[in-house]
Structure formats: C-alpha cells, structure tokens
Amino acid sequence: MLIIKTTALFIITAVAEILGCFLPYLWLRKNGSAWLLLPGALSLVAFVWLLSLHPAASGRVYAAYGGVYVATALFWLRYVEGVELSTHDWVGAAVALCGMAIMVSGWKYS
Template sequence: MLKTFFLFVVTALAEIVGCFLPYAWLRQGASAWLLLPAAASLAAFAWLLTLHPAASGRVYAAYGGVYVAVALVWLRLVDGVRLSAYDWVGAGVALCGMAIIVAGWGHTASG
C-alpha cells in the first residue's frame, strides 16, 4: 500500500502543478511559457493513473483521497495558508477512505 500511496502523491503533484501553472499565467501575470510544462505535467498525471492494477473507477476514487491531502499540503507550503483543524481532520478522513478502497483491490463483490 505504501508504493500505491507514493504513486498517488506523485500523481497528485503532477495534477496540481499542471493546473497551478495556467492559474499563475492567467491570474498572477506569469509567463505564457508556463503552459508548456503545465501540459507536460497533465500528460504525466494521466499516464501515472494508468500504472495502477485496479479498475479505473477504483483508482480515481482512491486517488481522490490522496489528492485532498496533497492539495492541503500545497495550500500550506506554496500558498502560505495556515491549515485549520478541520483541514487536518478532513485530510485524515480522505486518507482513511483511500486506504479502505486500496485494501479492497482484488476483492470482488458477489452479485
């Protein structure tokens, strides 16, 4: 599960960077040249999601929990916003959800 978590963290960073760079261009007056690494980052994001063995919907659901936590760390480190107790608890709940989903990979529901 640690390997999966690390891969999700890298995936989240690729997505956040790919979205942040156009934001910096549009809202903060940064160079339009940032769109090139943004596109590469978003392509890497999509590719990284394909490296998981589970069905895509499960990967997206589990990834969402890690994305929430990484986005909050980004908020603190890059945007300089102090996180609240609600942020920390929310990230913990999201990560627990990810762990539950990943723990179930390989188990199928009988139907």
Template sequence: MITFALFFVTALAEILGCYLPWLWLRKGGSIWLLVPAAISLAVFAWLLTLHPSASGRIYAAYGGVYVCVALLWLWLVDGIRPSTWDVVGGAVTLAGMAVIAFAPRGS
C-alpha cells in the same frame, strides 16, 4: 506504501499542471507556463495508468490522496497553514481512500 507514493506523485503532477495556468491567468505569469503545465498533466494521465486496479477504483482512491496533497500544497506553496478542520477532513479522506484501495476483493 508504493501505491501511496504513486498516488502522491500523481497528485503533485495534477496540481502543478493546474497551478501553472492559474499563475498565468491570475497572476500575470508568462504564457510559457502552459508548456510545463501540459507536460505535467500528460505525466499525471500516464501515472494513472501505472496502477494495477480498475480505473474507477483508482480514481476514487486517488481522490483522497489528492485532497491531502492539495492541503500540503496550500501550506508549502501558498503559505497558508491548514486549519484543524482541514487536517481532520484530510484524515477522513485518507481513511476513505484506504477502504477503497486496500479492501479485500472477491474474485
């Protein structure tokens, strides 16, 4: 559960770090949005280092959680309710994430 929570917070940091420049470029937001965006992306990179496994495996497993958090963002921030297919796709990515992150490993 701690691993999933860390993935979730990591995904939020990445999405926020990308969303703020999007607001600046596409929605005419203040250039000052780039400051918290840079901080958020730095936090994202730091959070990735807190995982105990090899970085490639972490990035692969994190991708599944990222997809689901992005769909949640779509709903809560963009105001677009995910479709049934979005939910099914999110469930498939979480299943793949679980296989990658939690499979037993030989020494």
C-alpha cells in the same frame, strides 16, 4: 506494502495534477509568462500516465486517488502557497486518506 506503494504513486500523481493546474493559474491570474503553459501541459500528461500505472479498475483508482489528492492539495496550499490550515482541514485530509486506505486494501488483482 500495497498501500504504501499505491500512496506514494498517488502522491506523485497528485503533485503532477496540481502543478499542471497551478502553472496555468499563475499565467491567468498572477501575470505569469505564457511559457508556464508548456510545463503545465506536460505535467498533466504525466498525471494521466501515472494514473494508468495502477492495475486496478480505473473507477477504483480514481475514487481512491481522490483521498490522496485532497491531502496533497492541502499540503500544497500550506507549503507552496503559505496559507495556514485549520484543524478542520487536517481532520478532513485524515478522513480522506482513511477512505483511500480502505478502498486500496480491498483491491483484488487477477
């Protein structure tokens, strides 16, 4: 159950981080409104807060989060930006998620 809850929280965290970076990208590279910076900044604040919700040591949280971030970024690329993913992309995401699961399964709480 810990891995499911942690993964769900990591996915929400990754979406907040990606959105927080994507909105300024739209402003800088796609002639978007400067108003995109406000929700982008709020999204990055949410990202930091969400990472702080994990009871494990911060370095462990960041390392495990990286695996979910990789997979979430690829889903974003496919379903938000409409880019086709290769088999290598999907396999890489699976490997990253396996790494996250291995790390989280070893977390000890006191």
